[in-house]
Amino acid sequence: MPREPDIGWQHGKMIGGHRHHVQCNYCHRTMIGGVTRFKKHLASKKGEIKGCDAVPKEVRDIIRKHLAAAKTRKRSTKKDTNVGTDVLNASISDKDTESDESGREIAAGRLESLQTVHEGESPFQVTNESKEDHQLFLPGTREFFDAVSIVPSKDDQGLAPPRATDLGWAHGMMVNGDRQKIKCRYCQKVILGGGISRLKQHLAGERGNIAPCEKVPEDVKAQMHQHLGFKILERLQKQKESEALDSPSQEGREEENSDMVHKFVSPTLTHIRGGKKRAKRTEEEISTRRRRKMLTIAATPVGQSYSHIAFAPQESINQADVAVAKFVYDVGLPLGMVNSLYFQPMVDAICAVGPGYKVPSYHALRGKLLKKIVHETRDLAQEMRKSWETTGCSVIADRWMNKNDQIVVHFLVYCPKGTLFLKSVDASEISSNPESLMVVFDSIVQDVGPKNVVNFVTDCSPSFKTAGKLLMSKYKTFFWSGCASHCVELMLENIAQMDEVKETILKSKGMCQIIYNHPFILNLLRKATGGRDLIQPAISKFATDFLSLQTITSLKEPLHQMFTSDAWVQSPLSKHFLGVELTRMVLDQQFWSSCEDVLKVTKPLTSVLHIANCEERPSMGYIYEAMDNVKGDVKVAFSGKASDYSPYLKIIEGICEEQLHSPLHAAAYYLNPSIFYSPGFSTNKVIQKGLLDCIETLEPNLIAQDMITRQIAFYEDAVGDFSRPVALRGRGSLSPATWWSLYASDYPDLQRFAIRILSQTCSTTRCKKDLNILEQINPKLKNRLESERLNDLLYVHYNLSLQQRQMTTSGTRILATATDPLCSEGINATAADWIEDPGVLIGDRLGWMDVVLPGDTVETTDKKRCRDSEADVIANSLTSGFQNNMYDHCVVSF
Numbered sequence: 060m061p062r063e064p065d066i067g068w069q070h071g072k073m074i075g076g077h078r079h080h081v082q083c084n085y086c087h088r089t090m091i092g093g094v095t096r097f098k099k100h101l102a103s104k105k106g107e108i109k110g111c112d113a114v115p116k117e118v119r120d121i122i123r124k125h126l127a128a129a130k131t132r133k134r135s136t137k138k139d140t141n142v143g144t145d146v147l148n149a150s151i152s153d154k155d156t157e158s159d160e161s162g163r164e165i166a167a168g169r170l171e172s173l174q175t176v177h178e179g180e181s182p183f184q185v186t187n188e189s190k191e192d193h194q195l196f197l198p199g200t201r202e203f204f205d206a207v208s209i210v211p212s213k214d215d216q217g218l219a220p221p222r223a224t225d226l227g228w229a230h231g232m233m234v235n236g237d238r239q240k241i242k243c244r245y246c247q248k249v250i251l252g253g254g255i256s257r258l259k260q261h262l263a264g265e266r267g268n269i270a271p272c273e274k275v276p277e278d279v280k281a282q283m284h285q286h287l288g289f290k291i292l293e294r295l296q297k298q299k300e301s302e303a304l305d306s307p308s309q310e311g312r313e314e315e316n317s318d319m320v321h322k323f324v325s326p327t328l329t330h331i332r333g334g335k336k337r338a339k340r341t342e343e344e345i346s347t348r349r350r351r352k353m354l355t356i357a358a359t360p361v362g363q364s365y366s367h368i369a370f371a372p373q374e375s376i377n378q379a380d381v382a383v384a385k386f387v388y389d390v391g392l393p394l395g396m397v398n399s400l401y402f403q404p405m406v407d408a409i410c411a412v413g414p415g416y417k418v419p420s421y422h423a424l425r426g427k428l429l430k431k432i433v434h435e436t437r438d439l440a441q442e443m444r445k446s447w448e449t450t451g452c453s454v455i456a457d458r459w460m461n462k463n464d465q466i467v468v469h470f471l472v473y474c475p476k477g478t479l480f481l482k483s484v485d486a487s488e489i490s491s492n493p494e495s496l497m498v499v500f501d502s503i504v505q506d507v508g509p510k511n512v513v514n515f516v517t518d519c520s521p522s523f524k525t526a527g528k529l530l531m532s533k534y535k536t537f538f539w540s541g542c543a544s545h546c547v548e549l550m551l552e553n554i555a556q557m558d559e560v561k562e563t564i565l566k567s568k569g570m571c572q573i574i575y576n577h578p579f580i581l582n583l584l585r586k587a588t589g590g591r592d593l594i595q596p597a598i599s600k601f602a603t604d605f606l607s608l609q610t611i612t613s614l615k616e617p618l619h620q621m622f623t624s625d626a627w628v629q630s631p632l633s634k635h636f637l638g639v640e641l642t643r644m645v646l647d648q649q650f651w652s653s654c655e656d657v658l659k660v661t662k663p664l665t666s667v668l669h670i671a672n673c674e675e676r677p678s679m680g681y682i683y684e685a686m687d688n689v690k691g692d693v694k695v696a697f698s699g700k701a702s703d704y705s706p707y708l709k710i711i712e713g714i715c716e717e718q719l720h721s722p723l724h725a726a727a728y729y730l731n732p733s734i735f736y737s738p739g740f741s742t743n744k745v746i747q748k749g750l751l752d753c754i755e756t757l758e759p760n761l762i763a764q765d766m767i768t769r770q771i772a773f774y775e776d777a778v779g780d781f782s783r784p785v786a787l788r789g790r791g792s793l794s795p796a797t798w799w800s801l802y803a804s805d806y807p808d809l810q811r812f813a814i815r816i817l818s819q820t821c822s823t824t825r826c827k828k829d830l831n832i833l834e835q836i837n838p839k840l841k842n843r844l845e846s847e848r849l850n851d852l853l854y855v856h857y858n859l860s861l862q863q864r865q866m867t868t869s870g871t872r873i874l875a876t877a878t879d880p881l882c883s884e885g886i887n888a889t890a891a892d893w894i895e896d897p898g899v900l901i902g903d904r905l906g907w908m909d910v911v912l913p914g915d916t917v918e919t920t921d922k923k924r925c926r927d928s929e930a931d932v933i934a935n936s937l938t939s940g941f942q943n944n945m946y947d948h949c950v951v952s953f
Contacts (some may be wrong), residue, residue, distance in 0.1 A: 070083070079093045086113040227283075246272050257269055584618075612654045683724040684734055729742065757812065
């Protein structure tokens with residue numbers, strides 16, 4: 060209740076202990092905005108407030124007289140009020156009409172902060188206060204955030220209440236001196252009732268109580284979010300402190316802190332309020348939709364920052380950076396963790412709680428928190444399973460070997476709604492036994508449901524291929540197919556063994572080994588290419604080789620400019636045969652011609668990798684055409700000379716026929732409207748047989764089979780809904796499965812058949828292989844409970860990773876994220892032989908600290924220091940036994 064009784068409280072009551080939520084005793088309507096707005100409701104004041112229809116006439120008359128008298132008192136008091144003394148000495152007498160007034164101590168502290176931040180500008184003098192009241196508020200706290208946001212300009216004085224210390228008054232002004240009538244500075248809307256709180260909700264874009272401002276700047280909007288978030292945090296903190304008196308144990312505090320992290324996934328008002336609601340609910344009351352929202356990431360986009368960060372001293376930011384770095388280095392975490400979409404929300408959640416937050420304990424992370432997220436993940440998985448009956452699914456067996464030669468198989472399930480990680484199996488002892496593998500595969504099919512499986516995808520190793528075909532023969536209701544990415548990788552591997560290709564790759568690696576082991580040359584490269592790197596780490600070794608060669612060729616002109624620039628020519632290194640050899644190769648037209656010849660074959664193949672690993676749409680409908688286009692592109696690239704392209708096509712066609720081809724690919728090609736209705740479409744017996752095989756295998760009902768064969772003529776002739784203008788436009792813009800779901804409702808059997816085929820993937824590359832997590836799964840561990848816990852940890856880890864991958868999709872996943880090729884972590888291991896030390900730079904005084912890292916905007920290497928050190932490099936290299944051909948030192952493994 061308010062500190063002083065107000066006549067309004069005789070006719071209404073607070074809701075939920077919130078003094079700004081008042082329920083009328085007569086009409087039972089809940090008014091938001093404080094007791095003054097409630098009294099206007101009783102008085103039936105016109106404007107934004109709806110009057111009470113049930114209030115007695117005598118009560119209405121009393122309230123009207125009360126409001127008129129209060130307005131008169133307010134105007135007379137305003138004339139004799141001094142801004143500075145009132146801010147420090149006035150009591151909080153009208154707190155029921157001002158939602159954000161603070162006490163005298165807060166006001167004094169804010170003014171002290173203002174005097175420090177805006178020295179010489181503040182008209183206020185703070186006297187007779189303790190040193191403790193004058194101390195600066197910590198950056199990021201509500202007091203500091205509010206204080207630096209409310210410096211009034213001279214022109215604004217008189218447009219805000221004389222005692223106003225709320226940051227909202229910087230963005231609104233009173234109308235006719237009435238603090239319950241506030242005009243927004245941006246959209247000019249006059250807000251009636253609710254005071255400054257309602258203006259801030261208007262600026263923050265919070266819907267429900269008032270229309271959001273459409274003209275407010277984004278930084279002001281974020282500022283309002285932050286401020287309103289701090290106010291809710293204060294209420295939660297008080298509630299937590301009172302609860303702590305009843306349960307003072309450390310375990311209780313840890314639980315509260317741990318829960319607070321999940322309540323504040325993002326410091327925006329929406330997430331904070333959502334957290335408050337969740338705090339009032341039991342776990343059993345949380346709906347499936349709420350659980351799904353709890354898993355949704357509210358990550359801060361790269362380059363976006365909250366406006367309050369600008370108020371934090373650079374020294375504080377530097378200290379925070381160092382604290383994070385020390386933690387990462389101490390624990391030995393992979394540096395790529397900062398790219399996780401879960402990292403920044405974690406930091407924001409901790410900042411929202413404030414100083415003193417107790418992180419979850421070892422046992423909490425190992426126990427109750429893991430249990431909670433396991434349940435949330437399983438709930439999300441259950442929703443995904445519901446879609447399998449409609450779209451079908453692809454079961455993926457992704458094999459991987461760790462450093463200890465342990466063979467682990469990840470089992471995942473793909474559908475258009477997302478990819479679900481099921482489990483991992485240690486297959487070290489059965490990887491070469493097709494029958495044993497088939498038993499494991501069978502258990503996975505039973506878990507997924509045989510009627511839901513359309514495609515079972517593995518790599519093309521002999522044992523896995525045999526096991527897949529045994530499984531297909533057992534059920535006869537789905538297909539086994541080889542991983543398209545693995546098949547393309549086999550093609551690239553065989554092409555890389557050809558003499559002319561091997562020599563070109565070897566030269567390119569030699570050039571990169573020299574450049575990426577010498578700070579001066581590496582800095583020069585990144586300056587010449589605008590920060591682009593020559594090396595493109597990808598999902599596999601040979602994809603890395605040919606994508607890097609493709610990048611090198613595309614940067615031919617910048618490399619020419621680099622090795623003919625004054626910076627290079629004037630460098631002592633350019634005079635030594637190391638530099639001479641580099642310059643000669645970069646300026647050698649024969650080298651570039653050989654690069655272009657290799658790319659005539661490999662560039663179309665790497666394009667197939669992009670299609671097979673596409674995240675934006677299922678790849679099944681495109682893989683047949685992609686491989687068909689590769690063959691045609693290779694012939695055209697070599698001007699139709701069979702002697703030139705035949706060796707390459709022999710490799711490609713051999714793997715296609717023996718490993719890659721599947722009836723699903725042919726049927727999906729036929730059912731893809733963007734391909735089928737294109738002018739260049741043509742069919743053949745392979746496609747026709749593939750379509751018939753799919754009808755007989757995927758549709759066990761004989762009547763439905765007959766209906767499909769009859770209905771397919773309507774698709775071929777584009778009649779009915781297939782001929783609608785919107786269907787014609789959607790052939791190329793919609794995914795094939797979506798197109799069928801929209802325009803084939805008159806042919807349900809054919810529609811279901813087409814959707815189930817076109818909703819599949821043809822690649823096993825779906826989730827990252829995390830060495831740290833996998834190495835925790837000890838195959839020799841005999842404790843059943845600990846094994847179950849570690850398996851649940853793996854389940855959560857990979858499914859969070861898959862969710863992150865799906866939310867950040869950019870169309871392809873064959874390239875690594877934007878990292879430094881010199882980084883030794885994770886996927887960059889595929890580029891190891893491109894950056895290894897050739898052993899020719901002995902005695903170089905320059906080191907990694909002198910290298911300009913990717914993304915640096917300012918060169919960190921002093922040019923003079925770099926040039927002075929070049930003489931030492933040359934002197935040492937003269938005695939290092941460096942041979943005439945620098946490629947002799949390039950250790951390349953294939």
